[in-house]
Amino acid sequence: MARITLRQLLDHAAEHDYGVPAFNINNMEQGLAIMRAAQGCDAPVILQASRGARSYAGDIMLAKIMEALEAMFPAIPICIHQDHGNNVATCISAIQHGFTSVMMDGSLKEDAKTPADYDYNVAITAEVSRLAHMVGASVEGELGCLGSLETGKGEAEDGHGFEGALDHSMLLTDPDEAARFVAETHVDALAVALGTSHGAYKFSRKPTGDILAMDVIERIHARLPNTHIVMHGSSSVPEEWQEVFNAHGGEMRETYGVPVEELIKGIRMGVRKVNIDTDLRLAAAAEFRRIAVTRPDEFDPRKFLKPSMDAMAGICRARFEAFGTAGQAGKIKVIPLSDMAKRYAAGSLAPTSAPIHAAA
Numbered sequence: 001m002a003r004i005t006l007r008q009l010l011d012h013a014a015e016h017d018y019g020v021p022a023f024n025i026n027n028m029e030q031g032l033a034i035m036r037a038a039q040g041c042d043a044p045v046i047l048q049a050s051r052g053a054r055s056y057a058g059d060i061m062l063a064k065i066m067e068a069l070e071a072m073f074p075a076i077p078i079c080i081h082q083d084h085g086n087n088v089a090t091c092i093s094a095i096q097h098g099f100t101s102v103m104m105d106g107s108l109k110e111d112a113k114t115p116a117d118y119d120y121n122v123a124i125t126a127e128v129s130r131l132a133h134m135v136g137a138s139v140e141g142e143l144g145c146l147g148s149l150e151t152g153k154g155e156a157e158d159g160h161g162f163e164g165a166l167d168h169s170m171l172l173t174d175p176d177e178a179a180r181f182v183a184e185t186h187v188d189a190l191a192v193a194l195g196t197s198h199g200a201y202k203f204s205r206k207p208t209g210d211i212l213a214m215d216v217i218e219r220i221h222a223r224l225p226n227t228h229i230v231m232h233g234s235s236s237v238p239e240e241w242q243e244v245f246n247a248h249g250g251e252m253r254e255t256y257g258v259p260v261e262e263l264i265k266g267i268r269m270g271v272r273k274v275n276i277d278t279d280l281r282l283a284a285a286a287e288f289r290r291i292a293v294t295r296p297d298e299f300d301p302r303k304f305l306k307p308s309m310d311a312m313a314g315i316c317r318a319r320f321e322a323f324g325t326a327g328q329a330g331k332i333k334v335i336p337l338s339d340m341a342k343r344y345a346a347g348s349l350a351p352t353s354a355p356i357h358a359a360a
């Protein structure tokens with residue numbers, strides 16, 4: 001059994017210069033696809049569940065799926081992470097269900113729609129860090145709001161994202177403020193805003209520096225070299241999967257995601273966690289459509305789900321290889337949560353301290 005904290009995993013990634021994709025999970029099929037891909041290339045894994053995933057599957061079902069995946073893939077360290085926690089209760093209840101890491105997204109208020117001010121964000125994120133660290137769990141915070149630099153809008157398609165339009169000062173994380181935020185909240189990882197947004201409709205053209213501000217990462221990494229940077233909204237929305245989707249009755253408008261080469265550039269500049277949900281949704285849905293159109297007599301759900309799992313696993317494997325995650329699982333010796341708690345209590349896991357050594 002190898003349930004790892006985000007902090008230990010990202011410290012290992014920083015020490016060995018790689019990034020870890022964090023894939024969203026809602027059901028058994030996504031879990032199996034991600035884990036089979038990881039096992040196939042010896043990659044450690046971050047499985048993240050949103051509030052939506054928790055209410056879709058139910059906390060008990062989700063926790064049991066995680067347990068089953070751990071038992072089936074014992075050689076793969078798995079970090080179980082709450083994606084976009086909106087308040088203290090969401091984060092703490094995730095830990096009660098076995099999550100080893102939580103995101104307190106205080107960039108938005110509890111309704112996950114209203115942009116919050118800096119003081120609100122610091123207060124709630126620091127409180128989650130204080131509580132989570134007591135039991136050894138890790139914390140990701142977010143500073144700046146995810147949204148498009150082209151339109152000023154957040155993507156509300158998945159129910160998470162601000163309403164209306166914001167100016168660039170709120171859509172781009174400020175490095176000085178980031179340094180203050182990390183010092184005041186003690187987060188283990190920091191999600192930054194640089195022009196990415198959730199969902200399929202990120203950019204109206206292949207992104208260049210004016211709409212995907214990779215320099216934000218460079219500047220934050222220069223200020224905070226030991227803080228793990230997280231990129232949200234990092235699906236690439238692969239053209240080949242858009243084509244399969246649209247060729248079988250789907251109607252996805254022209255759109256561009258974050259090119260994989262930009263994600264690799266980000267990892268070289270200090271990004272350690274790369275959030276990906278939409279790509280797996282798109283590939284799975286494209287396969288459903290393909291089967292439905294090409295085999296109209298088919299009614300066994302497994303005949304739809306199996307190709308969907310293979311499609312998702314193919315994307316996961318490609319990201320593990322591109323980000324340098326492949327080949328790292330066997331090198332990690334998992335530190336139990338109880339030990340992590342002692343290290344926080346002893347003050348040896350400050351957000352700005354050098355990575356803990358995690359080699360097997």
Ligand code: G3H
Pocket residue numbers: 024050051052053083084158159160198199277278
């Ligand atoms: O936060 C964004 C993820 O894509 C999760 O989406 O809330 O629809 O599960 P969801």
Ligand code: 13P
Pocket residue numbers: 024083084197198199200231232233234235236275276277278279
């Ligand atoms: P995508 O919608 O780009 O996959 O982003 C997912 C994400 O950031 C989850 O937190």
Ligand code: ZN
Pocket residue numbers: 084198232233275
């Ligand atoms: Zn996100």
